[in-house]
Amino acid sequence: MIFLKNTGHILFIVICVYCLFYDGISCVTENKNAAPRLEKRPMDIDRTGVPKQIFVGSFFGEWNQIRPMLEICKILVERGYNVTLIAPGDLLPSSEYPTINQISTGPSIESDATYQELYQKTFNRKQISGLRKLLVKKYLDYFETYQLAIKMIKPDLFFCNIFIINDICLDIAWSLKKPIVGFSSQMLGTPFIPYRSEVWYNCHVNMENESFINRFRCAIIEPIKSISEMLSSIEELNKLRSTLGIKPVHNPFERIKDSLFLVNTFFGLEVPHPLPPLVQEIGPVMQDKYPLITPKFSSFISSHSRILYISFNPNTFIRPETNLIILHAIIESIQNEIIDGAIWYSPSLSFNEEPISSTQITFSNRKSLSVSELLSNKHPDLHFTKFDSQFSILNQTNVKLFLSTGDITNSYESLYTGTPMLILPVSFDQLSNSEKLVGLGVALTLPNYFSTNHVVEKIFKILNDEILQKNLKKTKLLVRINSKRKHRAADLIEFVLHASSLIPLDNTVDDDDDYGIIEMSGDYEGLLKEWITPDARMGFFKGMYLDIYGSFILVIVGALAFFLQSIWNCLKGVKHKQD
Known part of the structure; x- marks a missing residue:
């Protein structure tokens, strides 16, 4: 009896151990309604062989403009990327961004006499032209600093702050055939929307309730004035570009028209309007931690x-x-x-x-x-x-x-x-x-x-x-x-880096191409073809379907003319019989 009793204890222990180590066997009754085992969806991205060097370029070097970019870059650094800021002044390294280094282009821009003079005047459109002249003045010196930085650190992507101007960052990236990601807090370089305007035109942001005269002035006259004032600085910059062997441009945003553009804004703040896929709202970009008050x-x-x-x-x-x-x-x-x-x-x-x-x-x-x-x-x-x-x-x-x-x-x-x-x-x-x-x-x-x-x-x-x-x-x-979208901004920059490693960029332009489309090596028409809408390749007339709508209008006008002519002929026939 003692033997049987001990045997029963041993058997019970064996069964318990078996139940613990082997799933799917119930010790009492089988639970047919038990939830199935789940496997977590993999979230990791394979970054093997992906370019890692990112240059952040800013012409002004003001914290208000740079900090949002550095917040995005801090996320990229955590993912294994290397980030270097090129800007005037001595901003980095700092306790907030200890892993990001800076190469200075010179003294702080606020110390420049031209800059101080511009900021002490009442704001108007001519200040924009004044800043363009400041760019011309700084162009060669800043360009040389960029070149020296490039020799030390081989950049794989340029993250350019476009606060009104930053042609140097765009030109350098273009000349090196490196991908560009633009960044701004304003909707710069986006397609013309007639019901939106600019304050520096002495117009309102939202033109919805404006008079005909104001709408005409802000949509036609002021942009023409602004373009005419910019032409001289663009011409001067093109002369400097030619001395450096860089292709000239016809407008400040030409270099970035087929690149990703991140805007530090959000729906609700901006006047509602459609955006092209290449322009992504990723704001508001803010810090995650702030110092406690004393x-x-x-x-x-x-x-x-x-x-x-x-x-x-x-x-x-x-x-x-x-x-x-x-x-x-x-x-x-x-x-x-x-x-x-x-x-x-x-x-x-x-x-x-x-x-x-x-x-x-x-x-x-x-x-x-x-x-x-x-x-x-x-x-x-x-x-x-x-x-x-x-x-x-x-x-x-x-x-x-x-x-x-x-x-x-x-x-x-x-x-x-x-x-x-x-x-x-x-x-x-x-x-x-x-x-x-x-x-x-x-x-x-x-x-x-x-x-x-x-x-x-x-x-x-x-x-x-x-x-x-x-x-x-x-x-x-x-x-x-x-406020969580800065992580999406980092994701998008990562995508551009991945795409550039798979599709090497070629900035050559086919002279026979009427639309000046950037051709890529292989069968691709653009590095970010997933975001470039077909109308960009079709040209204005065809892209807007003006040929189709024009043909339709001609058919309607022709049919109406034929109908009216028929009625006229009938009326003439009736009148002739009466006579």
């Missing part, structure tokens, strides 16, 4: 419930008198209890001129402080700071309003945190951004010349406008949904 700074924020935050682009010139008006408006808004505190980021450079710094500002209790004393944080409800983590401040629930110049980075961080904006647009993309944000119903703007009362009234209106707050919630959702 305990001292946090104490000021927690002691106030309705804070106005002011931060202007340091590269934007704002007159000291303008800043003084804003300062008066802040004091008045605090005295009227519209807001109970204000934070101003690093304004000292705008107040360093006499008699501005010694100007006395009187408060409701009849005490007064000079501007220089205010800058030293002598007022309990005003805090001037050099803490530059704007997002960290805007993300505080006590910060209720943001006064800025309307740069794209400012706008995205403000929308992401759901902070309404009062915008003082000064130049370039700030003007178009402000119009778009006002169109969304999430911001108000200040005119070129304004008073203290203007600012106070608009602060009050924004903080008490329920419709604006609802619009802000909707836009906040849009921004958060779209």
Whole structure:
């Protein structure tokens, strides 16, 4: 009996072990409804033999333009790619982007006298021409730096920032027969859309409600003026190109017309319009992590419930008198209890001129402080700071309003945190951004010349406008949904690199080709033929089907003429019989 009992124990143990190590056998009853075993879909990309060197080119080298590109490149670095920035100034390496190096093209562009002169003038179309002249001035020096960099690091792809201009990056890539990916925060080089216009034409972004005269001026006259002003700089650049053995161009976007173009924007911000496949919206591109605010700074924020935050682009010139008006408006808004505190980021450079710094500002209790004393944080409800983590401040629930110049980075961080904006647009993309944000119903703007009362009234209106707050919630959702698309941008750049390794680029143009199509080695008509629509190869007349529509109209007109002629003949016959 003892033997049988021990045998039973051993048998039970064997069965349990068998059940543990062999799937599909049930110890009690078989479960016929058990879920099938699943295998995870493979997500890895084979990067063996794929080119790894990426050059990021920027003519201006401003953080607002470069940071979104570096955010995308940071993802590419994590995937095993090597990234080098070529731009003026000394921006990298930094703690934010320790794995990306920089080759400097020279001193910061902000130190250039021509650049400073352009930025201190009221913005107009001629500033664009002025920047083109600045490009001509810098072209040969920058080109030489690019060539030296290319000898050290053999680039496989050029990621070019196209903020109005960057012909050097495009020309170098073209001459080396390397793929180009363009990047901008504006819809540059896209097909003409008649109901969209440009602020630097002195037109509105959305022409929907404009008069016939304004629509005619903005669609015909202003573009012709702009092209005529650009022709001289294009001609000068072509002369420089010829000395370097580079093929001339007829328009600034000719080099990139068959390349991928990434735009740091999102649906909802732009005027709705169709986009060609080569133009991909990938914004808003934002950082994933931001510095925490300091305990001292946090104490000021927690002691106030309705804070106005002011931060202007340091590269934007704002007159000291303008800043003084804003300062008066802040004091008045605090005295009227519209807001109970204000934070101003690093304004000292705008107040360093006499008699501005010694100007006395009187408060409701009849005490007064000079501007220089205010800058030293002598007022309990005003805090001037050099803490530059704007997002960290805007993300505080006590910060209720943001006064800025309307740069794209400012706008995205403000929308992401759901902070309404009062915008003082000064130049370039700030003007178009402000119009778009006002169109969304999430911001108000200040005119070129304004008073203290203007600012106070608009602060009050924004903080008490329920419709604006609802619009802000909707836009906040849009921004958060779209803020993940920088990973898609990295995916698209990877695709271009993969495609270039499989289809070597050949930039030769067939002289017998009426449309100047870039021919590729092998049977391909373009490196990114998957994104190039057929009309690009068909030419304007055939691509727009004008031959078909024209023939149809001729048939209709011919049939109508024949019908009318027949009626006329019948009427003449009847009249002849009556006679």
